[in-house]
Amino acid sequence: MSKRKLSRQQRWRIEKIQAERAERAARRDVHDQDKLDAGEYGPERPGRVIAHFGRTLDVQDDTDHQVSRCHLRANLDALVTGDHVIWRAGGNGGGVVVARGTRDNVLERPDARGQLKPVAANIDQILIVFAVEPSPYANLIDRYLVAAEATGIQPVLVLNKVDLLPASGGELRELLGRYEALGYPVVTTTTQHVDGLAPLHRQLTGRTSVFVGQSGVGKSSLIDRLLPDQVLRIGDLSADSRKGTHTTTTARLYPLPAGGELIDSPGIREFGLTHLDAQQVTEGFIEFREYLGHCRFRDCRHRAEPGCALLAAVERGDIHPQRFASYRRILDSLDDESR
Ligand SMILES: Nc1nc2c(ncn2[C@@H]2O[C@H](COP(=O)(O)OP(=O)(O)OP(=O)(O)O)[C@@H](O)[C@H]2O)c(=O)[nH]1
Numbered sequence: 089m090s091k092r093k094l095s096r097q098q099r100w101r102i103e104k105i106q107a108e109r110a111e112r113a114a115r116r117d118v119h120d121q122d123k124l125d126a127g128e129y130g131p132e133r134p135g136r137v138i139a140h141f142g143r144t145l146d147v148q149d150d151t152d153h154q155v156s157r158c159h160l161r162a163n164l165d166a167l168v169t170g171d172h173v174i175w176r177a178g179g180n181g182g183g184v185v186v187a188r189g190t191r192d193n194v195l196e197r198p199d200a201r202g203q204l205k206p207v208a209a210n211i212d213q214i215l216i217v218f219a220v221e222p223s224p225y226a227n228l229i230d231r232y233l234v235a236a237e238a239t240g241i242q243p244v245l246v247l248n249k250v251d252l253l254p255a256s257g258g259e260l261r262e263l264l265g266r267y268e269a270l271g272y273p274v275v276t277t278t279t280q281h282v283d284g285l286a287p288l289h290r291q292l293t294g295r296t297s298v299f300v301g302q303s304g305v306g307k308s309s310l311i312d313r314l315l316p317d318q319v320l321r322i323g324d325l326s327a328d329s330r331k332g333t334h335t336t337t338t339a340r341l342y343p344l345p346a347g348g349e350l351i352d353s354p355g356i357r358e359f360g361l362t363h364l365d366a367q368q369v370t371e372g373f374i375e376f377r378e379y380l381g382h383c384r385f386r387d388c389r390h391r392a393e394p395g396c397a398l399l400a401a402v403e404r405g406d407i408h409p410q411r412f413a414s415y416r417r418i419l420d421s422l423d424d425e426s427r
């Protein structure tokens with residue numbers, strides 16, 4: 089068989105599969121529409137997506153908090169964990185999602201091909217976890233803050249393993265003071281004391297949060313303590329036979345015992361500085377914002393230009409030199425990545 093013929097045959101197979109798929113989806117939608125018209129589904133109710141497996145979703149009702157496995161009307165775009173939806177209950181515990189609410193914000197991550205894909209929505213705060221050990225490298229915190237600022241979601245700094253801090257408090261305490269002065273909430277934790285998570289509990293109550301941070305800082309340890317009843321937290325998804333191991337990357341929303349929610353997945357935990365441009369980095373340093381647009385040259389790169397408002401602020405001591413150095417390093421690393 090010639091190479092060409094084989095590839096034509098393959099193409100045909102692919103087209104056939106796609107056509108069948110589209111037809112199936114259309115049939116299901118017509119079928120749904122019939123059922124909706126015939127009143128086989130209950131009334132429209134608000135809910136929230138707490139997990140998703142392709143076009144199958146677990147939706148928690150806003151009123152009675154019951155979870156129903158729903159499918160998505162074929163005319164709706166893919167939803168993510170955290171999305172507010174309108175759904176209708178069907179027979180045997182299932183249902184159909186008929187509309188998506190507007191998103192306050194969305195957390196995105198590049199997929200295998202480098203395309204940004206939403207992974208979770210409607211998040212109130214990103215908890216950036218770092219630790220006394222392994223200690224954060226210079227500008228790690230700034231990198232996370234810039235990435236968080238670009239999403240529009242409030243970042244919160246969580247310093248874990250404070251049981252390992254020297255009595256004097258060390259440099260990290262000083263560093264944290266600087267971020268507090270910029271207006272960032274800072275919380276310190278330890279999993280080694282019974283009440284070591286008290287300040288964290290206060291920060292989480294009534295909000296939807298995600299945890300991010302470097303390996304080894306204690307994210308799993310903290311989350312295990314926050315969700316004591318969720319031993320199967322991530323593992324239970326891979327037991328779902330319909331999607332195999334792929335579902336382990338799916339974000340899931342967990343209610344916190346004291347109120348509030350946590351959205352977690354391995355992918356979310358690895359959230360970091362990806363796909364940012366120079367402008368996002370510049371605006372990600374919140375104390376720079378009041379000076380932006382005040383440089384003598386409109387295209388000022390804030391390097392050595394005369395009349396640079398940022399450099400003048402650093403000079404006066406209004407911008408900390410370490411934050412400015414950090415800014416330059418992050419910009420330089422973007423240049424490296426795009427080369
Ligand atoms: N001393 C001390 N050790 C801690 C604390 N919290 C976690 N650890 C330890 O730090 C190590 C790493 O904790 P993990 O919870 O696995 O960290 P992680 O951030 O989930 O790491 P990855 O799974 O690699 O992303 C473990 O040996 C924990 O026991 C703490 O408050 N104090």
Ligand SMILES: [Zn+2]
Pocket residue numbers: 383388389390391393395396397398399
């Ligand atoms: Zn400038």
